Amino acid sequence: MLLEYFIFGLSTFLMRGAQCEETEVFAEVGSQAVLPCKCNPSSPFIPSIVWSKANKGTVWRKQKSGLQYWGSSWSSKGTQRIQCPHGQFERGDFHLQINNVMGEDGGVYSCRVEHRDQVTVNVVILRIIEVSVSSSVSIWGNDVSISCNVTPWPYGASVHWMLNNSPFVPQTENASNKDTTKSVVREKATARLAGNWTCVMDYKGKEGRASAALTVKGIIHPSKDNTQVYAALASAITLPCVFSPGLIPSNLAWEKLKPEFLFKPAPSRLPASFSQSPPFSQRPFDKSATLKEVGFEDAGRYRCSGTIEGQRLTRNMQLVVAKIDSLSKKTGSVTLTCQLTDTSKVTDYEWVHVIYDLNGTQSVRSIQKGETLIINKVSEEDQGEWTCRFYGKEGILGNVTYNIQLMSGLSGQKSSGGSHNTAAVVGLGFLLLVLLLILAQMYKNHQRRKRIFQYPALETIVHTVSNEREQRNQLKK
Structure with missing residues (x-):
């Protein structure tokens, strides 16, 4: 850089009557750079214009005769990379486009613009800025570095990074991140680092920007450890474990972690309804698992792991099971309590009474807040589904449903068909009374016979007297 400034100062000293100006220009690799060159047009004649680069000679020049010359090193595949638009010459603008x-x-x-005896010199320092990534596609957990390179480097410039249009704050402290220039970022590849990286450089009031994309592949769902998955008791649930498209893990394993091992989790037995092959997914990178019927004891932490390019990728998640405890009293009141195995992320509860009409259309009749719902006197209007929805800071987390059935001991409003039910009960009661009377008469006759059979001698005398009476009657005839 000192040599370049020396050349600039020497050229200025050797040019009599020359007016000099210095400008800083930043351009991103692959873009178009515009090098300014302006002077006051004091002559109607065509000036002589020469663009040159230090140590490289002439870039482009235009003689007073109108002839143009391009440097041999400024063409790419037969196409000139530089031009100086003639349409701006009349306004004294002789900028160069690269x-x-x-x-x-x-x-x-x-x-260098020469108008007869007047010479104007503009010096432009072109700085090419480029962002490079050690690997544009990184596997989760591998080391990744993002560098901001500027040619020539502007000593004393400040650098800061933007990730997806937001300021980036490194989570790790290493030698490069402590550097005052902060031109290099070194981190472990995670989903947090994926996206568009932009290096922003400030120098002498000028700003240069360059960007590069970084893709991080691994387990994309869930995107972070200890994600909570909510399920209602006795329902089916999917434990997600989805790898980036194109990644097919080897040595896939699912484990349930014992709760007592916090720092070094140890595996325990998986639930009986656990299945590693979800029937709905045919994608080879989707390694989610299912529980066909969730039990309250199935709550806890689960771990999915697989090997990609020699790197063992793991993801921990927590299954939270929800159920509704009910308490009924003889007075006809019912208390419903929404119970979860982990309430650390729950901020609010909401009770919704779901009603279905004859067409199966769903409607909501009432909504109440709180973990516990108390119905003081259950009526026919209260029967049906009651759903407890639980919410977190980012919205609804899940729900669980309980069905209230109207029992005979519970009081309530009579329906329009009550008179028909009363008549049916009265008729049934009359028939029952008649049946009881018949049974009573039969029992009475049975008891009478039983008393007679207890005295066989008396029965013989009665029969003998009866026979003699019949014989006397026959002799008289």
Whole structure:
């Protein structure tokens, strides 16, 4: 850089009557750079214009005769990368355009405009800025570095990083991150680092920007450890474990972690209804598992792991099971309590009474807040589904449903068909009374016979007297 400024000062000293101006220009690799060169047009004649680069000679020049010359090193595949638009000459604008700039294009340029005896010199320092990533596609957990390179480097410039249009704050402290220039970021690849990286450089009131994309592949769902999955008791639930498309893990394993091992989790037995092959997914990178019927004891932490390119990727998640405890009293009141195995993320509860009409259309009749719902006197209007919805800071987390059935001991409003039910009960009672009377008469006759059979001698005398009476009657005849 000192040599370049020396060349600029020497050229200025050797040019009599020359007016000099210095400008800083930043351009991203692959873009178009515009090098300014302006002077006051004091002559109607065509000036002589020479653009040159330090240590590289002439870039482009235009003689007073109108002839143009391009430097031999400024063409790419037969196409000139530089041009100086003639339409701006009348206004004293002789800027140079460099298309598809490369890192080696950075350096000190000079524009010399000669109007007869007046010479104007503009010096432009072109700095090419480029962001490079150690690997544009990184596997989760691998080391990744993002570098901001500028040619030539502006000593004393400040650098800061933007990730997806937001300021980036490193989570790890290492030698490069402590550097005052902060031109290099080194981190472990996670989903947090994925996206568009932009290096923003400030120097002498000028700002340069360059960007590069970073893709991180691994377990994309859930995107972070200890994600909570909510399920209602006795329902089916999917434990997600989805890898990036195109990644097919080997040595896949699912484990349930014992709660007592906090720092070094140890595996325990998986639930009986656990299945590692979800029937709905045919994608080879989807390694989610299902529980066909969740039990309250199935709550806890689960771990999914697989090997990608020699790197063992794991994801821990927590299954939270919800149920409704009910308490009924003889007075007809019912108390429903929404119970979860972990309430650390729950901020609010909401009770919804779900009603279905004859067409199956769902409607909501009432909504109440709180973990516990108390119905003082259950009526026919209260029967049906009661759903407890639980919410977190980011919205609804899940729900669980309880069905209230109207019992005979519970009081309530009579329906329009009550008179028909009363008549049916009265008729049934009359028939029952008649049946009881018949049974009573039969029992009475049975008891009478039983008393007679207890005295067989008396029965013989009665029969003998009866026979003699019949014989006397026959003799008289």
